[in-house]
Amino acid sequence: MTPPPNNPDLPPVNEIDRLIHEPARLLIMAHLYVVEGADFLYLMNQTGLTFGNLSSHMTRLEEAGYIEVEKTFVDKRPNTRLSLTDAGRKAFDEYRASMKGLFM
Amino acid sequence: MTDDVDLKEIERRALTAYHEDGLLDIFIGGYLLFFGLSSFTGHIAVSWFLPALSTLLYSEAKKRVTYPRLGYVRFTKEMRHHIWMNTSLVLFIAGLVTLTGLFTNMGVPERAPWGTLLLNKYNLLFLGGVFAVTFLMMGRIMSISRLYQYSVISLLVFFAGYFYLDSPFIVSEQSLGAPCAIIGVIMVGIGASHLRRFIGRYPKEA
Numbered sequence: 001m002t003p004p005p006n007n008p009d010l011p012p013v014n015e016i017d018r019l020i021h022e023p024a025r026l027l028i029m030a031h032l033y034v035v036e037g038a039d040f041l042y043l044m045n046q047t048g049l050t051f052g053n054l055s056s057h058m059t060r061l062e063e064a065g066y067i068e069v070e071k072t073f074v075d076k077r078p079n080t081r082l083s084l085t086d087a088g089r090k091a092f093d094e095y096r097a098s099m100k101g102l103f104m
Numbered sequence: 105m106t107d108d109v110d111l112k113e114i115e116r117r118a119l120t121a122y123h124e125d126g127l128l129d130i131f132i133g134g135y136l137l138f139f140g141l142s143s144f145t146g147h148i149a150v151s152w153f154l155p156a157l158s159t160l161l162y163s164e165a166k167k168r169v170t171y172p173r174l175g176y177v178r179f180t181k182e183m184r185h186h187i188w189m190n191t192s193l194v195l196f197i198a199g200l201v202t203l204t205g206l207f208t209n210m211g212v213p214e215r216a217p218w219g220t221l222l223l224n225k226y227n228l229l230f231l232g233g234v235f236a237v238t239f240l241m242m243g244r245i246m247s248i249s250r251l252y253q254y255s256v257i258s259l260l261v262f263f264a265g266y267f268y269l270d271s272p273f274i275v276s277e278q279s280l281g282a283p284c285a286i287i288g289v290i291m292v293g294i295g296a297s298h299l300r301r302f303i304g305r306y307p308k309e310a
Contacts, residue, residue, distance in 0.1 A: 034115040035177050042175025045306065046121065074176075081176070 016102075019064050020095045024049055025057045029084070029092050032067060037083035058082065066091055118177060119247040125170045126298025128248070131162045133291025140285025169299070173306035190245040198238040231280060232262025235287070250298075254291060261286050 020029055027047045032038065038046075044054055061067045066088030070081045084092070135158055142150055179187075223230055235258035243251030265283040 030111060030114055031118070034111055034180070035118060036180050037178045039176040041309070042177045045175055046118065074171075079176070 016098050017091055017095045019060065019066070020091060022057075024053060025061060028054070028057055028061065029066065029088065029095075032082060032084045033089065033092050037081055040080040040082065043082065061088070064088075064091075115183070116247045118179070119183075120249075121174060122170070122177060123246065123248050124298065125166075125174070125302040126295035127162060127165050127169065129250070129254075129291045129295030129298065131158050131165075131295075133288045133293075133295055134158070135288070136284045137288030137292060140281040140283075140288055143281025143284070169303075172308050173303065187245060191242060194238055194241045194245070198234055201234045226266070228262050228266040228280075228283065232259050232265075232283070235259075235262065250294070253294075254287070257290055258283075258287055261290075 020026055024047070027049070028043060031043060031046050040054065040058075043049070044051065047054065049057070058067065058069065062069050065085055068083050068085050070083075072079050072081065135154055138154060236255040239251045239255035239258060243249060243255070261283045
């Protein structure tokens with residue numbers, strides 16, 4: 001449902017960040033928002049997403065510059081650590097504000 | 105959709121998941137058990153140095169048990185600071201109050217102030233209250249609801265101890281030691297059961 005074009009009281013739905021709005025990515029962003037950083041396994045457990053699903057969404061968010069992905073080794077095993085970038089944090093704040101505006 | 109993004113709830117769940125492994129219970133319980141038993145062997149001074157060693161062992165156990173299964177998470181500076189400051193404060197006050205309670209149990213003159221006499225008479229009940237409030241506050245600070253049950257257990261054990269142990273034939277350290285050892289055993293048992301469930305729920309990746 002799109003707002004009538006001449007109604008200035010309604011917030012513009014088109015301005016909502018669709019990249020974040022997708023449920024799986026919203027979940028990833030929200031989990032990373034409340035912590036300083038987490039690894040891939042932690043996010044998989046907390047969000048309930050599968051390896052492939054999380055991996056593809058992680059790539060999308062990384063390409064957008066919303067998250068930073070760091071690949072390291074822990075006890076000789078590969079470990080992928082993720083954290084929100086400043087741009088990602090700002091985008092998430094804006095997303096929350098615009099969603100609040102829509103429903104208030 | 106905004107209802108789905110309850111950040112406080114996500115933060116709380118992150119903390120709860122981090123402590124789902126039961127290691128905290130095992131280490132606190134283990135310490136209480138050691139403290140309790142050492143009060144009977146007369147080596148109670150050793151247990152005052154144990155917290156530092158326990159902290160090192162706890163962080164090593166987290167690295168070996170929790171991170172490979174649940175994954176690694178680094179909480180925000182604010183949250184770490186909040187937990188560290190509040191827990192330290194609670195433990196410091198609890199330690200101070202417990203020491204006061206112990207001193208008053210070591211024998212007071214007959215003309216001591218009524219407050220001291222009261223503390224002396226109901227010493228174990230007082231210490232049970234301290235334990236209960238400490239667990240209650242730690243549970244609240246760390247968002248671990250099972251610490252509340254230790255609060256109730258502490259009250260019950262110390263209450264029972266008041267009737268069965270607080271006799272003139274038992275020296276003060278031992279009258280504190282027995283309830284501590286009992287609470288320790290219960291905590292280690294519950295912690296081990298949580299650990300078993302945690303390992304089953306989060307198998308280690310091949």
